Amino acid sequence: MTTRESLELGGSVWLKSGAETLGGAGRIALLAAIRDTGSITAAAKAVGMSYKAAWDAVDTMNNLAGERLVVTASGGRGGGTTLTPAASRLIETYRAVEREHRKFLQHVGAAIDGFAHDWQLIGKLGMKTNARNQLAGKVTKVTRGAVNDEIELGLLGGQTIVAVVTHESTEALGLKQGSDAFALIKASWVMLMEDTSAKLSARNQLRGTVSNVTKGAVNAEVNLTLDDSTTITAIITNQSADTLGLAAGQKAVAVIKASSVIIGVND
Known part of the structure; x- marks a missing residue:
């Protein structure tokens, strides 16, 4: 007799600035690592991100926040990196919201039968894009190349689709074997x-x-x-x-x- 593993309800929190995403778990973790290490290089390594991808994320957050969140002593991209008070508040706000969000998911997951599956589906249905085709699946293989990576995505019906993306995109999206992802195709x-x-x-x-x-x-x-x-x-x-x-x-x-x-x- 086989036993079925119990389902666990999961979700994530992200902060928005207008229509754009200011920060999610990955970007907030990067800010926290910068605060703890005082270095972009060390922070990027701590969260499993390339140096370029880390600075791209910081630049995006600075632009969307309308003020600097990360500063360096020399004004460049070297050492002596610190967070502004606004960035420190952003980390604490995110973590407070995330704690309440986790409580919410635990409460609703216990009260509604089958909520874990339905909640994930609701998230997919709410995604907006101009690409007509949105195919959900799991990453079955990541092949590193000299310039780009090949991402193999196993679709629900058993067929496979392959995409070519940059190394930075693979890291920024956290793509690895077994992770959930979707393919967009016009x-x-x-x-x-x-x-x-x-x-x-x-x-x-x-x-x-x-x-x-x-x-x-x-x-x-x-x-x-x-x-x-x-x-x-x-x-x-x-x-x-x-x-x-x-x-x-x-x-x-x-x-x-x-x-x-x-x-x-x-x-």
């Missing part, structure tokens, strides 16, 4: 072809069944069902749709270059 970046064994240079070839074809004046919107829960949309010309003879029920392949896939995570 519909205009998706090419369609017949379901054959043709060899292509494009890394991603997702197989599915055409569920709908909607033609406009010039272009057609084609929905390709990959599995019970995943659909990918492509925008192609009417001429291409006619040439391929695309219709509901037909097998087809969505072809996507790895460089056209954007990887994101829920902070």
Whole structure:
């Protein structure tokens, strides 16, 4: 007889400045490490971030806060780094909110059956992006390259999609095997072809069944069902749709270059 592991409710807190994210757990941890070490280099190492990614994060926070949060004795990017009073308040405010947020999740998780799964789904549904295709999955492999990294994402239905991202993006997003992530792909970046064994240079070839074809004046919107829960949309010309003879029920392949896939995570 097997026993099922109990589910634990999880969540994260982030502070916003207007429509932009000022800081989440990663950025607040970086600020705290700067406070404790007095050095950007040491702080970046402590939180597992590159020196460049750390300064990019600091610059972003300074810009969004409308005031300096981190200062150096020389005015440059060297040693003697300290936090301003505003940054210290930001850390304490974040931690206070995070404590209350944790209490909230514990209370609601105990009161509502199945809340852990539903809460995660609500977060995904609330994400706003101009990319038509949003595919959720888990990172199955991270391959370091000379310039960029290859991120392999296992989709819910069993197929795999590969993205090429910079080293800095891999670190900033905390991408590693087993972590949750999602792929964003604009519909205009998706090419369609017949379901054959043709060899292509494009890394991603997702197989599915055409569920709908909607033609406009010039272009057609084609929905390709990959599995019970995943659909990918492509925008192609009417001429291409006619040439391929695309219709509901037909097998087809969505072809996507790895460089056209954007990887994101829920902070």
